Each structure stands twice: as C-alpha cells, then as structure tokens.
Amino acid sequence: MFEKVLIANRGEIALRIIRTCKELGVSTVAVHTTVDQDSMHVRMADEAVCVGRPASVNTRESYLSERNIIAACEITGADAIHPGYGFLAENSEFVEKVNEIGIKFIGPSAEHVRLMGDKIEAKSVMRANGVPCVPGVETGLESIDEVHGAARFLGYPVIIKATAGGGGRGMRQVKSPTELEQAYVQARQEAHAGFGDSRVYIEKLVTNGRHIEIQVLGDGRGNSIHFGERDCTIQRRHQKLLEETPSPVIDSRMREEIGEICCKAISSLGYEGAGTVEFLYQSGKFYFIEMNTRLQVEHPITEMVYGVDLVEEQLRIAYGHELTFSQEDLECRGHAIEARINAETVPGFVPCPGRVELFHSPGGLGVRMDSNLYNGYTIPPNYDSLVGKLIVHAVDRSAAIARLERALGELIVHPINTTVPLFQQLIRDERFHASDYNVHWLENWIEEIGEKLRG
Amino acid sequence: MPGDKKTLALVARLTDVLNRQQLDEIEVERTRGEFDSLRVRIKRTKQPAPERKPKAPTETSSRLRNSLLAPTVGDSETDDFAAGTVRSEMVGTAYLKASPDAPKPFVRIGQAVEEGDPILIIEAMKTMNQILSPHSGIVVKVLVDDGEPVQFGTALMVIH
Numbered sequence: 001m002f003e004k005v006l007i008a009n010r011g012e013i014a015l016r017i018i019r020t021c022k023e024l025g026v027s028t029v030a031v032h033t034t035v036d037q038d039s040m041h042v043r044m045a046d047e048a049v050c051v052g053r054p055a056s057v058n059t060r061e062s063y064l065s066e067r068n069i070i071a072a073c074e075i076t077g078a079d080a081i082h083p084g085y086g087f088l089a090e091n092s093e094f095v096e097k098v099n100e101i102g103i104k105f106i107g108p109s110a111e112h113v114r115l116m117g118d119k120i121e122a123k124s125v126m127r128a129n130g131v132p133c134v135p136g137v138e139t140g141l142e143s144i145d146e147v148h149g150a151a152r153f154l155g156y157p158v159i160i161k162a163t164a165g166g167g168g169r170g171m172r173q174v175k176s177p178t179e180l181e182q183a184y185v186q187a188r189q190e191a192h193a194g195f196g197d198s199r200v201y202i203e204k205l206v207t208n209g210r211h212i213e214i215q216v217l218g219d220g221r222g223n224s225i226h227f228g229e230r231d232c233t234i235q236r237r238h239q240k241l242l243e244e245t246p247s248p249v250i251d252s253r254m255r256e257e258i259g260e261i262c263c264k265a266i267s268s269l270g271y272e273g274a275g276t277v278e279f280l281y282q283s284g285k286f287y288f289i290e291m292n293t294r295l296q297v298e299h300p301i302t303e304m305v306y307g308v309d310l311v312e313e314q315l316r317i318a319y320g321h322e323l324t325f326s327q328e329d330l331e332c333r334g335h336a337i338e339a340r341i342n343a344e345t346v347p348g349f350v351p352c353p354g355r356v357e358l359f360h361s362p363g364g365l366g367v368r369m370d371s372n373l374y375n376g377y378t379i380p381p382n383y384d385s386l387v388g389k390l391i392v393h394a395v396d397r398s399a400a401i402a403r404l405e406r407a408l409g410e411l412i413v414h415p416i417n418t419t420v421p422l423f424q425q426l427i428r429d430e431r432f433h434a435s436d437y438n439v440h441w442l443e444n445w446i447e448e449i450g451e452k453l454r455g
Numbered sequence: 456m457p458g459d460k461k462t463l464a465l466v467a468r469l470t471d472v473l474n475r476q477q478l479d480e481i482e483v484e485r486t487r488g489e490f491d492s493l494r495v496r497i498k499r500t501k502q503p504a505p506e507r508k509p510k511a512p513t514e515t516s517s518r519l520r521n522s523l524l525a526p527t528v529g530d531s532e533t534d535d536f537a538a539g540t541v542r543s544e545m546v547g548t549a550y551l552k553a554s555p556d557a558p559k560p561f562v563r564i565g566q567a568v569e570e571g572d573p574i575l576i577i578e579a580m581k582t583m584n585q586i587l588s589p590h591s592g593i594v595v596k597v598l599v600d601d602g603e604p605v606q607f608g609t610a611l612m613v614i615h
Contacts, residue, residue: 043522050606071546071579075604
C-alpha cells in the first residue's frame, strides 16, 4: 500500500479520505490555505502544508495551485495524491503532471479524465459502447439554418448546451422554432464568456426526468463492477441536496441491466478507479448525461447499502491491486439517504459563514455524519457552503426517512443557518414519500412552501 | 479407529489454514502403500484483505485533543508580522546558494541588498525559482537552513 498520501482537498471530503488512510496505516498530508489552518482536516492529518491564500476568482492559488500541491508532495515525500472532488479532481493536465513526476494520481488516467471532460466526445464514446444517450446533434451547427434543421430533426423542446460547459452556463431551453435563434446566439455568447469556447450542441430536452447515476469501479485492466444507482433527483439549480439509494423507481432487473451496460463501457475503455455514470431517467428509459471521473459527494449512501469503503477501493486500485469484489459478491441491503448540510439560509440559499458556537452531531443506529465541523470552528466565506453530510441507513425507505427525521432533530450547528429546516419540511411532504417528482420538482416546491422554511 | 481421529485433526488444522490464509480450497491426496505419495493443491480466487497497520489510537486521540484545546490561530494574514520579514509565496525546498558547490550563499547576515537582488532559491517540481528581495535593506536574520522545506507563508529572512 502507499506509504503516504497527500489529500489535495479540504472540508468533509479531506477528512473522509484521511479516515480511510488511517485505517489502512497510510500516513496523510493535508494541504490548506491561510484561512483553513484551523480546519479539522489539518488537525487530523499527520502533516500539513500551507499552499497559499484562498483563491480569488481568476487565480490558480491554493487548492488549485498545481505547482504548490505537487511541491507539497515533494517536500513531504508523499507517493500519491487523492484529489477528492472538485478543485483538481477532474483536471487532466494536473493528472498528467502528477504522474510524470512519479507521484500516483488516485483516479483514472489523464486520457480518461480528458475524454469525459469533453461532453461531446464522452457522449460519442459512450454511445459507441452501447450506453443509451439523449438524442442530439453535435456537429455542423455553424449557421442558424443548420440549427433549425437539427431542432426539427430532434423535435421540440430542445436544449442548447456549451460544448466546453457545465453547471448550467451556456444552456438554453427552446420550446418552439421562434425562440431558437435568440437562444442559439445567447448560448454561444455565454459559452464564449464562460469557457472561452463558443461551440454549442443541441439535444432533445428530457423534461420530466429523474437524475439516476451508476457507481462504477474499474481496475484499469478491463475489469469493472457496479454498485447500483443513486437517485439524486432532489436538486436545486443543478445542485444536489438529497440523494438516496436504491432509487424508488428502479427495480433490480433495471439496475442489473443498466449496471451491466455501464460496466461493459468502462471495461472496454480500460477505466481505472471510481467513476459515476450519470443519467436522466424518464418513462423507463435512461439517457446518458456525463461521466464523473472521481469520487462523488454522495458516495457514502452507496457505501452504506453495499457495505464497502469506496475510498479504500480507490487506494487499492491505484496501488495496482485487483478488484476486491466480483459483481456476485455485491448485494444492496436496505436503504440509505444523504442530506447535504449546507451553511445556507433557506429558502434563498444565501451562504451563512461564521463561528460555530455549538456543534452536536447526531448518532445512533444507522446514522453517519461526515462533517468537518467542531465547536469553535469558523466556517470561512471563501469556499463551498457544504459543512456536513448526514447519512442514514435503514431496512427500507420509510424506515430511512423516519431515521433521517430523528437524526435531523439531533443535529445542532448553532448559530449557523443550515439546510436542516428544508429537509425537515421535505420529509413531511406526501409527495416526497410517494417519490413522485422529477429534477425540477424541488425548485417549485421551495417556491410553494417558501416562508415555512424560515427557522 | 485411531485413523479417524488423525484424519479429523488434520481436517481441523487444514480448515484453520484455509481461514487464516483466506484460501478457497485445499485439496489433499495421500496414498499409503509401497510408495507413499502426497499431493496438495490450494486455490485462492479472492484477494486477501488489505494489510492494516493503524497507528496507535492513543497517539491520534491525544494529538487531536491537544490540537482542539489549543487556541485557534485564525487568519495569519491579519496577524501582525514583524516589519521586513520576507515570506515564501511558494511551497518547495529552499536553497541559500546558487548551486550545491557555490562557494558562498546569495546573502549573509549583515549584508546590504537592493530590491530585486536574488536572496535564495526555492525548488518546486524540479524547477529552481530565484526569490528576489522585495525591498532594499540589511539582512538581519536568515530563518531557513540550506535545503529546508518551506510552505506558503514560511518566514525566510528579515531584511530591514
């Protein structure tokens, strides 16, 4: 196993990785910025290196500083880097640099990171490997006439997306031909401003889908396994808030089918490490959206129902071991739900940084709290507002919901506002219990319920 | 029969080996007669569980406790730095000389430097980065040793 792993991340995910490293007897190096020197990940790691000030919008300082992070490996003698999620996790140039210098990047090859980062190329490779995709037109969209032709061919409504994009920027939904030209021009402008690349593509709009994603692991030598799906349909502006597994709308036959399709595709690529194949799911059909070549925020729910440590598997695969499990070994037991505890004031989701005077973590049977909070910790305003993930595991969905409600009641992050009131309202809603919703449902629900969410 | 007892003991021992070594199968074929023969075949399809050598838990918990009891440092950028302190903007290894066999370091205590004069080198990613004095003055302190690793914010020298 590796001797020493540097974790190029912060917050709860850095802690998550440090914990597995400790259990494996692997030494850990934390990196941090000047505002994060009191963070839990710095306290828990064996060593810590300050890599800069918090990044301002246009700089590549601190957690994004490739040079400082690689140099931190050099001065501490770390033999591998775990990137966590975000920051440098899906930067193929970074992967290349790290591997070139003789440090192992815990994740897929630079080539696979690059491939999946290019949304169009990813789609065409996955399609060629038998993965169902949203019907779309990716090339020959240089003139408005060609765009009209493509939209007619696909059938309205359609969506225009930036080739280099992500996160909702450069995206335009178009319901009828009269809206098309304006949407096309705006999407190109936004794509150019946001990503320095004005290329766009057009897809049939899957309007009322659910977000279903398949967790996969590949050993880099053509073997792979899947860990079923996660249902991440409860989201706001493309930000997931609550995830669960198994999905209330997927049965075991469908799970096996789509899982096998994903495994076949990543096996043929020779994919190494953990990955997530994301789909929109509507009326019994899966439509590939993208593949994330990293550990996901919501990975713990999969760990709970399958009884595996995905970070341990990542480390073992990166070290050159074979897969620990065969597909037959894996069985989904019970139901798990994750609620993302963000330091935000609902219903507006305004960030609420500040000093935590009192933190109390819920506990008891089937409760897991992955959080970097502690009494007296100051949540800095510089980063993502995710401060914890409350994960519950129970025999079935209704038991898991009851457990989540119980655990939410035990969680205290005083005096910081969090997303807890949102979940408390949500899990009392009949429509949530009936799991009758799509990816847009939560936004409408928040508008509807509005004031009830305050405090 | 005494032979049965022996066989049972052998099976028990083999089971123990099977479990401890995480094997799937052990096949033993023993023929007694004019020519005794013994054939053993072992099979393992599963990977052995990873070796775990966690550090002493008491060490971890006392370190964590001490760290949480210590007053928080806060944002160092608001701290009042001694005037004239030159801090590292990079992570890497500091070198006080231009090369290992250079006869003397870039600067010595008591030496006058101009703004822009090289004062040391920081190596990062196999690249030597010359660090220039941010202001003119006299070198009062050299706070790092030759070959010492430095982080972002490490105090390198004091130049008044």
